[in-house]
Amino acid sequence: MEQLQHFSHEHLLHLVQLQPDHDNENSDKEDEDEDEYKDDSVVEGPHVVKCEMCEEEIYSFHICYYSCKECDYSLHKFCAQLPETQQNHPLHPDHDLTLVRYTEYDVKWKCAICQLEREKELYRCEKCRYYVHVDCATSRKEAFMTSILMPAGWGKTHKNFKDEDHPNLIRCPFPDESVNLLMHHLINKGELVIKRKIDGEMFCHPHPLILFDTLLNVPVPLHDPMKSVELLCNGCVRPITDVPFYKCSQHHCDFVLHEWCTRLPSQIQDYHGHPEHTLVLLPKIPGEFLGVFTCEICLLDCNGFAYGCKHCAYYVDINCGFIPDVITHDAHPNHLLLRFKASPDPNFCKACSRWIDTTGFHCPTCDFYLHTKCALLLPRTIRHKYDKHALNLRYYPAENHSGEYFCEICEKELNPNRWFYHCSMCASSMHTECAPVKHQCERSAYFWLERSIFGYFNVKFGGRYKTEEHPHPVTFVQGTNYDGQCNVCDRELQDMIIGVRETLLSSMRLN
Known part of the structure; x- marks a missing residue:
């Protein structure tokens, strides 16, 4: 068409012919051609103008393009003819x-x-x-590259591996929070003799631990986020939702362990993040107040068990101690994701859109990257007391969602192009960092927005401790806006890890 009324522009667009400028013996013929087209065509060099639709340059090899005679507006012929x-x-x-x-x-x-x-x-x-x-x-x-260059959740990829070649392949996300990487690594499918009672001293605990392997004699309610009941393992800091597990023999003590967490190997050699020295199992990090340390791999605070090198002060939580070399994930199906170490070139996580600055997983054939914690710590399904139905992990906006996306927890706007949890029945959504199943974390979600994992995901609050800074025992809690300011540094205690006297007469901030 010589003329086109395009929906993107208010004026009529005219077709402009492009011809290469040849300096040869036929120059007289070319002059005649130029006179013939001088009203409707332009003879230009390699770069003519820029297309207003795709913002790419229009070159002479494009042969023709559409242009407005009344203003500076041009379109590739290809772009102008794109279907609505x-x-x-x-x-x-x-x-x-x-x-x-x-x-x-x-x-x-x-x-x-x-x-x-x-x-x-x-x-x-x-x-x-x-x-x-x-x-x-x-x-x-x-x-x-349509078969492989696709964002999470859109289109399909062709399978690039055989299942029989990877019999122990970890498939993420895990079904729910009761399943984790440590369980996959440590549970033996064969028959094992389980001790009924074990010495707590091997886990830096002063009392014996008793095994509970049937639901009939369990002395405490199991973890249930729908009822705001929390039972977290002191080793892996993950929910205890079923038997068997060990509990302290003293009724007033909340020390509990998954049965598989008592089988942890005493050391790890040739660890990919610290191959220079052997990492030793440490129930408590020496010198850290209340045992809180920052994992070198996921960068999350943790007060559970750790593998560490005291010589280098290098510590990782026990889940990160067993990160596999390769996984698969539903967000990028059919392609293997390989573990990699962050490089100076920025790679951004598909789950949270943040820069991967430690370790992660990536698809070598695609531009697909995930933080280690985003891949391994976000389960496929969660239960939350704010919704009677299960919420599913979504990798892209939910179909036919009415209105804007708002998080049901923090009531702030939710970016549906980042991973989030969603209930299709109720059309409710939650930030992944706002929807942990830990009861204490529900009070302070605002501080952690823009992340994928709640900052204290690996922290078990509670318990009374004696400190040198104060003559009375303090309780280990997460600060709220009611706790005021720290007695030492005067900073606000909200969203901080703090030790607080039960009467709230004294408090101190932890590093």
């Missing part, structure tokens, strides 16, 4: 994509391909908030 509706697009085959202008919507998204925000035309899914720039949706690179 894309059906069965390989990047998003489930729903139709509609071509819209950026300014027509209050878009707060990033592009599913390039993860950037640019004010330009884009394809938008009306059902699930899928956005993709025109140039990203039509690029030759994406068209050539």
Whole structure:
């Protein structure tokens, strides 16, 4: 068409022919051609103008393009002829994509391909908030690599491995919080003799531990987030939802251990993060107040058991001590994800969009990266007292979701292009960092926004301790806005790990 009324522009667009400029003996013929097309065509060098839709340059080899004679507005012929509706697009085959202008919507998204925000035309899914720039949706690179270059949750990938070659492959996410990496590593499928009673001193505990292997004689309620009941293992700091487990023989003591956490090996050699020295099992980190340390791998605070090198002050929580070399994940199905160590070149996690600055997993053939903690600590399903149904981990916006996305816990806006938990029955959503099953964490979710894992995911609060700083025992808790300021540094105690006297007459901040 010589003329085109395009939806993106108020004026009529005219087709402009492009011809290469040859300096040869036929120059007279070329002059005649130039006179013939001087009203409707332009003879230019390699770069003519920029397309307003894809923001890419228009070159002479494009042969022709559309331009407005009344203002500086141009389009590739290809871009001008893009359909307003894309059906069965390989990047998003489930729903139709509609071509819209950026300014027509209050878009707060990033592009599913390039993860950037640019004010330009884009394809938008009306059902699930899928956005993709025109140039990203039509690029030759994406068209050539559609089988593998896809963000989490969109399209399909071809399987690149055989199951029989990986018999012990860890498949993430784990079904729920009762299943974790340590369980996979330590539970032996054969028959084992289980001791009924073990000495607590081997775990830096002054009392004997008793095994409870049937539900009939369990003296404490098992972990149940729907009833705000919390029972956390002192070793791996994970919920105890079933037998068998060990509990302190003293009724007033809340020290408990998964049965498999009593089988931990005493040391780890050739650990990938610290191959220089052997890592030794440490029930408590020496010199750390109340045993709280920062794991070198996931960078989360922890007061559970650790593997560490005292010589180098290098400590990892016991879950991170058994990170596998390879996993698979539902967010990027059919491709193996290999463990890697962060490099100076920034790689961003698909779950939380944050820079991976320690270790993570990646697909070597795709631009797909995950933090170690995002891959291993976010279960597929959780239960929360704020919703009577189970909530599922979502990797992309929920279909037919009405209105804006808001977190049911913190009541702040939720970015649906980051992973989140969602109930399809109630259309309710939660930040992953706002939805831990630990009861204490429900009070202070605001401080941890923009992360994928709640900051105290690996911390067990409670218990009374004696300290040198105060003559009375203190209770180990998470600070709230009611706790005021620290008596030592005067900083606000909200969202901090603190030791507080039960009468709240004294408190101190922990490093």
